Amino acid sequence: MEGAQADVLAPARPIEVSVVMPCLNEQGSVGVCVRKAVAGLAAAGASGEVVVVDNGSTDDSAEVARAAGARVVPESRRGYGNAYLAGFAAARGRLIVMGDSDDSYDFSDLSALLAPLRAGRADYVLGSRFAGSILPGAMPWLHRYVGNPALTGVLNRLFDVRSSDAHSGMRAFSREAYLRMRLRCEGMELASELVIAAGRAELRIEEVPITYHPRVGDSKLHSLRDGWRHLRFMLLLAPRHLFVLPGLVLLVLGLLGQAVLLPGALDLGFHRLDLHFSILFALMALLGWQVVLLGVCADVHNHTAGWPERRRWPLPQIHRSFTLERGLALGGLLFGLGFVVDVVVLIRWLANDLGPLDEMRPALLAMTLMVLGAQTAFGSFFLRLLTAGPSGEHQRATARPTPPPADRPLGGGPSGGPSDGPTPLAGGTPPASGALPAGGTLPAGGTPPARSTSSADASALGGHARETARSAPGTFGF
Numbered sequence: 001m002e003g004a005q006a007d008v009l010a011p012a013r014p015i016e017v018s019v020v021m022p023c024l025n026e027q028g029s030v031g032v033c034v035r036k037a038v039a040g041l042a043a044a045g046a047s048g049e050v051v052v053v054d055n056g057s058t059d060d061s062a063e064v065a066r067a068a069g070a071r072v073v074p075e076s077r078r079g080y081g082n083a084y085l086a087g088f089a090a091a092r093g094r095l096i097v098m099g100d101s102d103d104s105y106d107f108s109d110l111s112a113l114l115a116p117l118r119a120g121r122a123d124y125v126l127g128s129r130f131a132g133s134i135l136p137g138a139m140p141w142l143h144r145y146v147g148n149p150a151l152t153g154v155l156n157r158l159f160d161v162r163s164s165d166a167h168s169g170m171r172a173f174s175r176e177a178y179l180r181m182r183l184r185c186e187g188m189e190l191a192s193e194l195v196i197a198a199g200r201a202e203l204r205i206e207e208v209p210i211t212y213h214p215r216v217g218d219s220k221l222h223s224l225r226d227g228w229r230h231l232r233f234m235l236l237l238a239p240r241h242l243f244v245l246p247g248l249v250l251l252v253l254g255l256l257g258q259a260v261l262l263p264g265a266l267d268l269g270f271h272r273l274d275l276h277f278s279i280l281f282a283l284m285a286l287l288g289w290q291v292v293l294l295g296v297c298a299d300v301h302n303h304t305a306g307w308p309e310r311r312r313w314p315l316p317q318i319h320r321s322f323t324l325e326r327g328l329a330l331g332g333l334l335f336g337l338g339f340v341v342d343v344v345v346l347i348r349w350l351a352n353d354l355g356p357l358d359e360m361r362p363a364l365l366a367m368t369l370m371v372l373g374a375q376t377a378f379g380s381f382f383l384r385l386l387t388a389g390p391s392g393e394h395q396r397a398t399a400r401p402t403p404p405p406a407d408r409p410l411g412g413g414p415s416g417g418p419s420d421g422p423t424p425l426a427g428g429t430p431p432a433s434g435a436l437p438a439g440g441t442l443p444a445g446g447t448p449p450a451r452s453t454s455s456a457d458a459s460a461l462g463g464h465a466r467e468t469a470r471s472a473p474g475t476f477g478f
Contacts (some may be wrong), residue, residue: 005468017048018093022083132209243295327380335373
């Protein structure tokens with residue numbers, strides 16, 4: 001083993017594989033995991049390293065890992081995602097393998113995980129526990145038969161991916177794939193983000209069966225809290241399913257229901273639909289349209305933050321056809337129709353000498369149309385602010401380079417140092433800002449053009465900078 005370890009970790013050889021493990025008080029298992037990883041690299045014939053990320057351990061985990069042959073990287077910010085992102089940034093290998101340091105994953109068998117990457121068949125490989133075997137005592141019944149299958153099913157449905165075990169902790173990917181995924185989650189959500197980001201980046205994905213072992217030490221997973229965090233993360237990245245589609249259903253049902261009940265009560269035999277249902281349908285229509293508008297705003301925000309959805313109907317159609325002026329015209333039309341209905345009600349009341357008037361259903365319809373029109377008009381202004389700003393130039397002021405003073409040379413500070421604005425890439429081409437092509441419209445499918453990634457961008461990604469610093473804002477053709 002000593003000879004194999006020296007050969008695997010020899011600094012003279014180029015590093016092909018980096019095995020990254022997060023660690024928080026795992027002194028009973030981290031040494032075993034490191035030794036298994038060293039043996040697994042040797043068995044796979046891969047030169048490599050083992051990177052253990054100490055996420056604030058209060059025991060001897062770091063010393064145990066070093067003694068076993070790992071390179072220990074400290075990360076003071078707590079969190080599953082923070083630990084992994086620090087490890088990925090520190091990794092020097094062309095290929096990256098990730099896995100927990102609690103001995104639940106067998107690092108001595110890395111060949112199957114690395115084979116698709118080395119053969120060029122895949123960019124990202126997921127070790128599937130459900131396609132392999134789960135040893136007795138390794139996974140609680142609730143996680144095995146309810147939690148993991150349910151969360152994996154939701155993820156597959158929302159993001160159009162096919163994964164049998166979206167929350168497995170053992171995966172492998174190339175460094176290029178890591179940079180393309182643009183990972184940023186700091187907590188347990190990183191497990192879901194990896195699958196979503198791999199699909200969004202259109203990586204070639206393979207799954208290989210693995211064996212899941214009982215962990216050593218206490219679990220740091222909180223079932224309900226962490227399960228909710230995964231679900232919350234997925235829903236916030238899927239405004240089409242969370243907002244737009246439910247909102248459209250409510251809107252259509254509300255308008256149709258009011259139209260059916262406009263002439264009078266509807267007798268279904270077993271029940272009579274009367275004025276109370278007209279009020280209910282009016283509420284459904286108003287709530288539905290408000291939710292749709294929130295969904296469009298959420299989709300714009302996700303694109304700006306670099307989180308476009310893959311399947312987004314009808315959002316691309318809305319983005320392509322919607323402008324402030326069209327939104328105001330639609331809002332004015334709806335408000336005008338409602339006002340006309342109210343005028344008709346007023347004329348009937350005047351014709352009845354201001355006496356009793358049974359016009360609640362038309363009045364409800366008028367109210368619905370007028371409120372929908374107002375929502376559309378004000379929502380159009382808000383979307384304009386989100387996408388183009390008040391100037392209408394379809395770009396953010398913060399994304400525009402500041403001209404240097406007259407006494408400062410272009411491309412550097414007063415003495416040739418870094419300038420205050422963006423630095424051009426080799427060849428004089430400035431970094432892509434995420435702006436759209438000429439005309440301000442989205443390509444087919446509604447996805448903004450890919451931004452080029454400079455070495456500075458890669459460094460920021462590896463250092464897991466916050467969302468606001470990771471990607472320049474995208475723009476839309478509103």
